[in-house]
Amino acid sequence: MKEAPALEPDPIIEAYKKDVDETLLLEALQLSHEHRLSKLMNLQAEAAELRRVAGANLAPPK
Amino acid sequence: MTNLDAILRALTTSKVEFLIVGGVAAAIHGSVRGTSDVDFVYSRSTANLARLVSALSAAHPYLRGAPAGLPFRWDVETIRRGLNFTLVTDVGDIDLLGEIVGGGTYEELKDQCIRVQVFGLECLCLDLEPLIRVKRAAGRPKDLEAIAELEKLLELKRRRS
Numbered sequence: 001m002k003e004a005p006a007l008e009p010d011p012i013i014e015a016y017k018k019d020v021d022e023t024l025l026l027e028a029l030q031l032s033h034e035h036r037l038s039k040l041m042n043l044q045a046e047a048a049e050l051r052r053v054a055g056a057n058l059a060p061p062k
Numbered sequence: 063m064t065n066l067d068a069i070l071r072a073l074t075t076s077k078v079e080f081l082i083v084g085g086v087a088a089a090i091h092g093s094v095r096g097t098s099d100v101d102f103v104y105s106r107s108t109a110n111l112a113r114l115v116s117a118l119s120a121a122h123p124y125l126r127g128a129p130a131g132l133p134f135r136w137d138v139e140t141i142r143r144g145l146n147f148t149l150v151t152d153v154g155d156i157d158l159l160g161e162i163v164g165g166g167t168y169e170e171l172k173d174q175c176i177r178v179q180v181f182g183l184e185c186l187c188l189d190l191e192p193l194i195r196v197k198r199a200a201g202r203p204k205d206l207e208a209i210a211e212l213e214k215l216l217e218l219k220r221r222r223s
Contacts, residue, residue: 004191007195007213012206013209013210014210016206017213017214020211020214021094025092025093025211025218026218028092029218029219033178033180036090036092037086037089037090039089040096040097041067044096044098045063047096047098
């Protein structure tokens with residue numbers, strides 16, 4: 001495999017990096033790959049439930 | 063919600079040549095941002111197209127966002143005529159990519175992957191640095207926060223090793 005050149009720092013991305021919560025990433029890195037995917041699926045399920053509840057509450061009364 | 067377990071199981075048991083990219087690959091590398099679909103780069107070989115069709119047909123793939131009733135046949139000919147497909151299926155939204163900007167095809171990317179064990183399956187996942195490269199190459203403003211997080215993960219991993 002051809003060695004790719006090192007990633008050059010991008011000033012815009014560097015600016016965004018200041019807002020990244022390192023604590024959460026360090027926590028995630030303690031987990032196995034499977035555990036990380038399970039957490040992602042849980043997050044998706046919670047988001048779907050929120051959308052469902054919000055949709056039900058916003059529906060016009062019959 | 064995307065049932066990653068079911069999708070990965072269907073693809074691996076049918077021996078589809080694919081690799082995980084996008085938000086799910088980011089999650090595998092430690093990203094804590096959510097994603098609603100799963101992106102795969104698949105091999106365009108004829109044999110693999112047949113395996114792909116067979117693997118996903120039970121999940122009734124349909125073009126995401128297309129009006130209901132639009133004729134869409136999930137078969138080898140359809141995939142051969144297209145390249146990248148955004149699909150809605152019974153097990154969640156799937157993006158099937160024949161090629162990605164800044165990365166290329168399955169054959170070009172497979173050596174830049176890590177092997178991951180998930181749900182009792184072994185899958186290829188694009189490694190962190192090439193994942194950052196393809197996200198950068200895509201040039202989408204919405205990816206800036208995600209790229210910043212991935213680059214932070216790369217720094218943390220390098221600091222730990």
